[in-house]
Amino acid sequence: MSDFENPAIAALAKRIDPQLTWGQVHIQRVDDGGFEFRHVDDAEAETGALGQVQPDDLRALAETDALGQFRPLKAAPNLRRGWLCQAGGLTELETALRNLYPGSVADWYALELGQAQPTSYRKFTERQTGMYRITAKLTSSQAKPAAEACCHALSCLKQRRWSMDDLPVEDTTHKSVLPCLEPCALMLEFARGVFRFEQHNGAIDEMTPEDQRNLLMAAELAAEQAGPPNREADFAAPGNPRWMRYLRLRLSS
Numbered sequence: 001m002s003d004f005e006n007p008a009i010a011a012l013a014k015r016i017d018p019q020l021t022w023g024q025v026h027i028q029r030v031d032d033g034g035f036e037f038r039h040v041d042d043a044e045a046e047t048g049a050l051g052q053v054q055p056d057d058l059r060a061l062a063e064t065d066a067l068g069q070f071r072p073l074k075a076a077p078n079l080r081r082g083w084l085c086q087a088g089g090l091t092e093l094e095t096a097l098r099n100l101y102p103g104s105v106a107d108w109y110a111l112e113l114g115q116a117q118p119t120s121y122r123k124f125t126e127r128q129t130g131m132y133r134i135t136a137k138l139t140s141s142q143a144k145p146a147a148e149a150c151c152h153a154l155s156c157l158k159q160r161r162w163s164m165d166d167l168p169v170e171d172t173t174h175k176s177v178l179p180c181l182e183p184c185a186l187m188l189e190f191a192r193g194v195f196r197f198e199q200h201n202g203a204i205d206e207m208t209p210e211d212q213r214n215l216l217m218a219a220e221l222a223a224e225q226a227g228p229p230n231r232e233a234d235f236a237a238p239g240n241p242r243w244m245r246y247l248r249l250r251l252s253s
């Protein structure tokens with residue numbers, strides 16, 4: 001059966017010349033016209049030291065990190081290592097990338113063609129209903145650190161191309177080539193948590209610098225005692241890295 005020529009995959013395949021990094025995946029063109037995938041940190045590893053997986057297996061592999069914890073964000077920089085996958089052609093290349101980084105090739109291609117229109121946080125949250133309606137209520141001094149904290153390179157490899165007030169959009173300087181065209185579910189959930197926190201703590205903007213410092217010190221202490229949370233999306237956990245980033249940005253301005 002011949003490969004279906006998805007133009008996005010065909011365009012991407014041309015960039016594999018002879019190798020390409022996609023998120024945390026090292027893709028290498030091989031002599032038989034196929035492609036070999038492995039974790040970027042395994043790029044130099046002996047082939048025999050890596051476990052063989054099929055393109056269809058990558059979906060399950062990407063579900064959990066090295067500790068077996070669920071990965072709610074597939075663009076998080078915690079893809080498991082130790083595997084090797086062969087893709088025989090464009091169809092398998094597409095399957096592998098869809099399983100590892102869902103939607104990333106289509107978004108990248110749309111941007112390449114100049115046809116993608118990344119949204120803005122304001123437009124996107126105005127359309128939200130139900131429990132996410134409150135995400136539209138964040139002020140600029142709340143929403144900007146929320147985006148910086150949630151989309152930080154240590155937590156997500158995608159470039160934030162959607163706008164957040166006057167916060168500059170991201171590029172490949174600190175991120176991978178994978179674009180992000182609209183806030184993801186994790187970002188929305190984080191913004192919801194930020195709104196609740198701000199509502200509960202009252203007027204942070206009106207606190208004295210000393211009170212802000214004390215609040216941050218208390219949060220740092222609680223985070224240190226609690227340690228890292230088991231779940232990436234547990235924003236109520238004191239040691240959640242996104243949450244601590246938000247507090248540092250918000251309380252040190």
Ligand code: SF4
Pocket residue numbers: 075150151156157158159160180181182183184185186187
């Ligand atoms: S919204 Fe932020 S955290 Fe979510 S995928 Fe986009 S860049 Fe990553």
